Amino acid sequence: MVARVAGVFDEKLTEAIANSKILVVGAGGIGCEILKNLVLTGFPYIEIIDLDTIDVSNLNRQFLFHKEHVGKSKAQVAKDSALSFNPSVNIIAHHDSVISNDYGVNYFKQFNMVMNALDNRVARNHVNRMCLAANIPLIETGTAGYAGQVELIQKGQTQCYECQPKAPQKSFPGCTIRNTPSEPIHCIVWAKHLFNQLFGEEDPDQDVSPDTADPEAAGDAGASALRTEGTEAGNVERKSTRAWASETNYDPEKLFSKLFGDDIRYLLSMENLWKKRRPPTPLTWNNLPGKGNPTAQHSGLPDQRVWSMHECAQVFGDSCKALQADLKNRPEGDHLVWDKDEKSAMDFVTACANIRAHIFNIPLKSRFEIKSMAGNIIPAIATANAIVAGLAVLRAQNLLKGETRACTSVYLRPKVNHRGQLFVPEKTLTAPNPKCYVCASKPEVALACNLKQLTLKDLNAAFKDGLNMQAPDAVVEGKGLVVLSSEPGETDHNNEKTLEEIGLNDGSALVVDDFLQNYEVRVILQQKDEEKSWRLVTDPDIPMPGPKEEKPANGSNGADEPKPGPSCSKEDSDSDMEIIEEDDTGEPAPKPPKRRKVGMNNEIVDLC
Amino acid sequence: MASPSPKSPEQSEKNKQYDRQLRLWGDHGQAALENGHICLINATALGTEILKSIVLPGVGAITIVDHNIVAEEDIGSNFFLDCSSKGLNRGTETLRLLLELNPAVQGHAVQEPTEQILQENPDFFKSFSIVVATSLGEKIIQDLAQHLWDINVPFILCRSVGFLGSFRIQIKEHAIIETHPENEQIGLRLDVPFPALAQYLDTFDIDTLDLKDHGQIPWIVILYKAVQKWQLSNQNRWPMSRKEKNEIKEIIQEFIRKDENGIPIEEENFEEALRAVNTALVPTFLPVKIQELLYCSSATNLTKDSLPFWIMCSALRNFIEAEGKSKLPLRGVLPDMTSSTEHYVKLQSMYRTQAVMEAEIVYRKVQEIVAQLHCESISETEVKLFCRHSHDLHLIKGSNIAMEYQLGSNSVASYIARYLEEPDVMMVHYILLRAAEIFRSEHCRAPGEWEPEADIAKLKTCVSRLLTDISCSPFPKDDHIHEMCRYGGAEIHSVSAFLGGCIAQEAIKIVTKQYNPVNNTFIYDGASTNTATFTF
């Protein structure tokens, strides 16, 4: 066959393929297809990285995996499957996160090109920067249902992944989540936070108790009165939710009474909140609506039916017990990771979200709907993955032949458009944005904030969430003063100081760099009195991302959620068509880079 | 008795496996797919890639018709075959390996040549949802296409040669109920409210409600009240123009409460009402496209063999002429809105009840027709789905490939000629792919498969014959012909993988009867990375 293809391909291409080294990032739906296409086209050397393990819900499209592979490393199984068909190819599999010191610029430089088959922005941003730094072409792919896209990213010739700021995402202030939810999604976000508080990685920014600092509740005498009484609920404020739950042995009734009774009564005491709103109604475990009612008739699947409060409470109790047992079976200090495909985790979030929705008079949702919203599930099918992966490898051939100009972005449409196109191509390569804060020759960006309030800790979060850095170091330009260091502990003592306190003012410039990404950007501070948190400004006309808080959206293991930022923040929906996320292939959980020192905590949550 | 706790509401293993696609085409789409039976003729790399993407999502059954023996080149281009398959029947081997992907799929292999089946057992093809064929010669294509046209089985003719590829869908008539339009009309009937809705809307008095309740009024009510107020000074007309809609917006602004300093209080529901003015005030109407569909002869001249779609169209027409008063049935879907659960649930149940009522009327009419014609019954679920999507029904009337292949006698020739004059290089590829089929029919092999140089002249003769048939002058250059001979009929895996995905995707659209499939030809050129669609 290779002989036959040699006739079809011209000599130049045949030779280029024979001498190529390709890196595939992601061994999900698209990654499997890409790997197969590369192997059958005669590519001799392929490395593939994926942190994920195989889930049942992958099997409808990730054809290199079968039922007996569930739970195993995607990268490894993909390699084994592919090799069984063509043992002469050299495939190296890494069951690992691509965001790691092990895969630095020099690692990337050994490849002719990188092919991305990822499902999340964090990893996409990272690989984008690595390829820019290594100056090697990157073929970026994605699908969503019947739609898909393929684009080339080549330093200096095309847009990079971050040239166009991603549409600012719908944001939910923390106080809405904690105090005044008005939509089902607010309750779902709250329920996911609760999961993390009780069983997952505890994060102080995901507090689920009433937020007494809510500006709307300012001057609420009632609230402060209740607080000084030192009720059980009040005490819990100062103790971690997990510690308290653990003391009660995760007793469902006690948990329920606190979360859906005491906490709600506490919120009611913040009277200012309810002047314009309908106040919530606390619930009592023993007196729930729906008890004794026969299960309502419903024609659809059981998980498409909306449960009664009574049912919700039962599911709440059962899932609490199951999750507690799961947690107990793990080594001390380990925690659960929320996963939409894990039964108890999904049951728990469905029940809690609906109970909270009921309390706040918000329409309830079925488990099926909540799963979509909580897991940000993007439909994924075999056909679109095959199409996109086929195109990607054909693009790779163009690139090897030096036909960079032919590699314009192309979009697969769910159906033929009015111009008769099933595929809509760009006519030319999309030129880089000269103001891009990532790929411009001298990257620069302004950070609007209130220097009197923004702390260094916030600034660190701004660089991580806003500039997608993994481990930022910041130095005051011209002075050499280190304000932030990625070395653990080096600048921690300044964490709570405001920017003003350390001598920064309007117009001060910082040189911020990320060692791992080989990326440096000049950040100019802009004093904005009214700015509650921070905001990036490149072009005054283009909206830029602000801080993130919330992302119900995430991969199958929840680990690609961005770290939460300051209190009032944002929702990452990831459903904008500009970047199509392939659902749960993947690269979640950026691993903390090791950087220069060894011996720092480099533990990674085992996601199996 | 206490209600049982919802037991492990998630689902069978099967639903878990298919979760990501159920969110695209729903349970009924999945059921349709599981009832589907796809026949593949020739398990080439392209054919195998097509089946792979249909087997993974769980089609009911596949049948592979292939009398070929696995050769060296199959092993190289077909991912599923390895050296141990060499010398065995290609269809049987491919089937065995494909079924490993999804044990739920049934599979059959038939080792006879298609020509023989067509002659000896033409009914063989009757049971399939779609027949997909790759790598066939011109003669058998025409015979097969004609037969499948006659027995009304959809046919997809596929080609993958070197950097060129194409597919052609032949389907006599394809009715799509769920087209998944990008902008679905909301259809709230605010201009012609049904009695329960009108009564409910009248219970509101925006000005007298206290602030708490004011912020809970659903935007539908706000919009309705604003229009009512506007109509007082506009002869009860319905606001249509942009200017009139702006006047409605102004009225809504006036509704918004002010605080003690005269500053408007932010109320999300009023913001929503303002945003909805442009979309939700579209008057209720019967789209021309739907009207044409309901009054076409298939819908008006029903027979015992009429498809359920036409029976439902007929019932729908009767509904519109009688109870519906020129309106399509209510969709009954309420968009999300800020409001108290109480209001929302009430509105929702009102819309739902009315929609159910109207769909029931249509269903009764369907039953009457079924009884009259003594034809197979249609389920209430089907009728409900039909009613819910009646605004976006779509019908594709296809054309016969056998007719397309008889150039010179019909409009196809002038259609092709028009594109060749442009000059459209994608149509040039079409001619070459057709010429290669003629070559295959006459020489029983692909051009260039054995003797690339010697075949150039032969292929050129085929091209000339085609061009003469459509009264076009010969191509000025031969480079495309040389290229085709250089390919020697070999498949490039990525081209076949790409096309296979495209064809499987269209096949699934056809089997699930959701989304409009390509009508009817798609051509891909990997060298220039161009694609095009044509309607022959």
Ligand SMILES: [Zn+2]
């Ligand atoms: Zn850029």
